[in-house]
Amino acid sequence: MNDVLIEPLSTKTVDKVCSLAASLFDDEVQSPEIEIRRSLSKKSYVDTFTGYTVSNIDYWVAIHSASGTVGFIGLYENNTDSHEAVWIGWFGVHPDFRRKGIGSQLLDCVIERAKERNKKYLRVYTSTYFAEEQALHMYKKRGIQIKKTEQYEPEPSLDVHYLELLLTAKTSVQ
Numbered sequence: 001m002n003d004v005l006i007e008p009l010s011t012k013t014v015d016k017v018c019s020l021a022a023s024l025f026d027d028e029v030q031s032p033e034i035e036i037r038r039s040l041s042k043k044s045y046v047d048t049f050t051g052y053t054v055s056n057i058d059y060w061v062a063i064h065s066a067s068g069t070v071g072f073i074g075l076y077e078n079n080t081d082s083h084e085a086v087w088i089g090w091f092g093v094h095p096d097f098r099r100k101g102i103g104s105q106l107l108d109c110v111i112e113r114a115k116e117r118n119k120k121y122l123r124v125y126t127s128t129y130f131a132e133e134q135a136l137h138m139y140k141k142r143g144i145q146i147k148k149t150e151q152y153e154p155e156p157s158l159d160v161h162y163l164e165l166l167l168t169a170k171t172s173v174q
């Protein structure tokens with residue numbers, strides 16, 4: 001979609017991104033706002049769900065030429081595996097702008113940015129609460145594969161998938 005540009009999160013876009021993220025992930029245990037805002041202040045924080053210290057956070061925003069902020073995605077590291085891995089953070093597209101390739105643009109952007117961090121792996125977890133089929137389809141298409149599936153503790157009827165991409169391997173969109 002050529003009327004959408006991906007740019008780094010800034011003080012101009014952060015409020016819109018936080019309210020879009022809050023509307024998409026309103027049932028999550030942890031608010032996306034903490035991580036998104038910390039990406040600008042460059043401060044680490046302790047994730048209340050995992051107990052991990054999250055640092056080196058960066059976010060990017062999808063800006064539609066007429067409608068403004070329509071999507072976002074982040075990268076972060078956590079203290080348990082920062083020697084080898086970078087993680088995909090909160091990722092979403094406004095419901096009115098889905099199925100136009102914006103999510104794919106955002107995901108391809110962070111895969112490229114992740115490679116610049118010189119880590120071995122790009123990791124992401126996703127719960128089956130969301131329409132995970134779409135996200136899983138996108139991840140698998142880029143070679144990001146499920147490594148482990150666990151029961152989601154706050155809601156035992158759901159699972160959490162942990163996925164991983166070997167960044168040093170040659171990857172291409174199929």
Ligand SMILES: CC(C)(COP(=O)(O)OP(=O)(O)OC[C@H]1O[C@@H](n2cnc3c(N)ncnc32)[C@H](O)[C@@H]1OP(=O)(O)O)[C@@H](O)C(=O)NCCC(=O)NCCS
Nearest residue numbers: 091092093098099100101102103104126130131134135138
């Ligand atoms: C996942 C999400 C970011 C995808 O954004 P998007 O802009 O619609 O993504 P795209 O338009 O680039 O579509 C990506 C792929 O998913 C497919 N797809 C998108 N919506 C779909 C749907 N409702 N049903 C089936 N496939 C779908 C597209 O066909 C495309 O596949 P292709 O590349 O093989 O053609 C968006 O659906 C979303 O914000 N979901 C809620 C939050 C979420 O689940 N985030 C991820 C948590 S880890």
